[in-house]
Amino acid sequence: MGTKQKNERTLPRRDVLGGLCVTGLAVPVASTSQIPDEASLIPPKENDVLVHSFGDDSGKVIRIDELAADTKQIFAWAMDPLSGNVRNGTRLNQVVLIRVDVSRMSEATASKSINGLVAYSGVCSHTGCDVTDWNSEFLRFQCPCHESQFDPADGARVVGGPAPWQLAALPLKEIEGNVGVAGEFEGRVGFQQPGLSPFGI
Numbered sequence: 001m002g003t004k005q006k007n008e009r010t011l012p013r014r015d016v017l018g019g020l021c022v023t024g025l026a027v028p029v030a031s032t033s034q035i036p037d038e039a040s041l042i043p044p045k046e047n048d049v050l051v052h053s054f055g056d057d058s059g060k061v062i063r064i065d066e067l068a069a070d071t072k073q074i075f076a077w078a079m080d081p082l083s084g085n086v087r088n089g090t091r092l093n094q095v096v097l098i099r100v101d102v103s104r105m106s107e108a109t110a111s112k113s114i115n116g117l118v119a120y121s122g123v124c125s126h127t128g129c130d131v132t133d134w135n136s137e138f139l140r141f142q143c144p145c146h147e148s149q150f151d152p153a154d155g156a157r158v159v160g161g162p163a164p165w166q167l168a169a170l171p172l173k174e175i176e177g178n179v180g181v182a183g184e185f186e187g188r189v190g191f192q193q194p195g196l197s198p199f200g201i
């Protein structure tokens with residue numbers, strides 16, 4: 001345990017908003033020179049759908065049959081399907097999505113999942129890096145900054161490293177074959193800044 005795994009698909013660092021380590025501000029996503037509109041700052045809410053954050057499929061709605069089980073997580077944003085507003089105005093709205101073998105899922109996690117897919121806040125609770133890495137040996141999210149590990153099959157509880165609390169869970173449901181949001185984040189979204197009060201929502 002603790003051996004950092006090599007990523008098959010590492011996020012383009014320039015796309016990781018605000019950089020991997022942040023200093024406590026809700027960094028606008030599109031550009032630091034743009035002021036995010038109000039709709040983009042609203043956290044994921046019920047009846048939103050998830051869209052890809054990066055790559056060729058950026059902005060495309062994610063289907064419930066995408067992703068193979070127990071492979072590296074992807075990053076997503078919530079989108080209001082009626083207005084098309086993507087909730088990408090703050091990195092605190094970032095979502096990591098992964099498919100987990102349902103036989104390994106805790107009961108509580110299964111209750112928030114759809115078709116083996118589970119979603120969590122993508123911001124590490126330690127000092128706020130993006131949880132971009134995947135430990136393929138132990139099937140865990142791994143933070144690239146100080147190697148905190150989180151178990152996606154069990155509520156993203158902390159299973160290694162200095163992170164002080166689990167990643168907030170985003171309940172999912174199916175919306176017309178797409179990955180939909182069943183409710184708001186459950187748990188604390190944000191991170192602990194050394195010497196300061198926790199930052200987040």
Ligand code: FES
Nearest residue numbers: 124126127143146
């Ligand atoms: S910011 Fe994630 S382990 Fe430190």
